[in-house]
Amino acid sequence: MKELNTETLQYYFKKSLDFINSFYPFIIGVIIFMYNFHIFVGNYSPGYKLITLIYPVIFLTAYKDVRKDVRWISFILLVIPLFLFVSYINKHGYAFWGSVLQWEAKMKIVFNLNPIFDGIPFNDASFARIYQSDNLTWFMRLVYNNGFTLCTMICIFRSAICKDIKKMLKYMCSAHVFQIFLISPFYVIFHLQEVWFVHGQPDMLLRHYSYKQAYGSTLNCFPSMHTSIAFAAFLLLLREKNKIFKTFWGFFCLSVIYSTMYLKIHWTIDVLGGLILAFCSVKLTDFVFAKLQPKLQPLIDKYYYRNSSKDISNSKSVSNLIQ
Structure with missing residues (x-):
């Protein structure tokens, strides 16, 4: 002993x-x-x-994806401000979005798409409701009500557990930050409301809105941001190595997209627009990161990654990780 x-x-x-x-x-x-x-x-x-x-x-599921080549202290110093930013957005994002809705409601409508979209065959996504059941409706409400933030947040949290700052930033930029700037012109120019409201049918989300509340909250349909956020997360999920996470969370993201049509919220063209927006947002993120990487790589190699062969060979030693 x-x-x-x-x-x-x-x-x-x-x-x-x-x-x-x-x-x-x-x-x-x-x-x-x-x-x-x-x-x-x-x-x-x-x-x-x-x-x-x-x-x-x-x-x-994050165990095998943890980065072993990242310095702990450098990672912590970077991840703290990122999480402060995410916390701020979670706390104040909906209030900010509500003020944008009020501002839009006071503006003169430039293009009213309600009658145009309502007149396009199958644009109300009725094909998504061929089969309906109480259990399916319950699940669709669950994923829709949580999909706007959860699709991305789970990916961000898991990337943090894996000590992958680059992946965190890509999820944030592709699914939220860049999309806000890309989608805002559409929301200002086009007036389009949710399917159930235009058809004068009950709200399948059971939000119990008054007419005034429903009118304001059902604006900004084109393109569908629920779809664009979920699909951007899905496109990045395809790059993940862990099959369980990729399959499980990819199914959730695709379910969010389907829920927008099943619940009579978004038109078919809204969803197609959201898919295109997500693709453009992911490609824009890839482009920006590719342009910034050569300029930042020397700093990253020096202060973020452990770059000596001795450190790499002893990747499991905390004494080497926190150097």
Whole structure:
């Protein structure tokens, strides 16, 4: 038995840190699951339980994708402001979007697409409602209500667990940041409202709006931003290595797109426009990153990546990671 001295304590301390460094995605996933265990066994709605379960499951899939060539301190210094930005957007984004809607409602309509889109055969996406059931409707409401933010946020959180700042930024820019600038001109120029409102039918999301509330909230249909966000995330998901994450979360993103038509929210052309917008946004992100990379690469190599062969060969050692 080793004598309990300073060297022995340092040995076990480094071993413990090495274990945490190797298996922290599992540890975080288990902690999140245990922290929310009362939700899974409590009197909460099935939808809330399902959404809560997504986080630990997704983090458990991140184990093999963790970057071993990234300095911990450099990563932490970069990820903190990114998460502060994400938190700010989550907190104030809807209020900002509400003010944009109010501003648009006061403007003179440039092009009213309601009668035009309503007159195009199959443009109301009735083909998406050939089969309907209570369970399918419940699921479609669940994915639509959570899809606007969750499609991207799960990908961002998982990228953070994997210590991949570049991937985090690509998800943020492709699915939200660049899309806001690309889509705003369409929302200002075109007046188009949701299918159920134009047809004078009940809101399948059961939002219980008054006419005035419904009129304002159903603006900005073309193109569908639910579709563009979900499809941009899906296109980037195709680049992921983990098949479980790619399949599971890709299905969720595609379900969000389908839900916009099933719930009588977006027109077929809205969805097609959203798909095109997402493709353009992803390609724009790739272009910007390709242009910036040669200029930033020397700094990245020097301060972000561990670049010595000794460090790489000892990638599992925390003493080398935090150098």
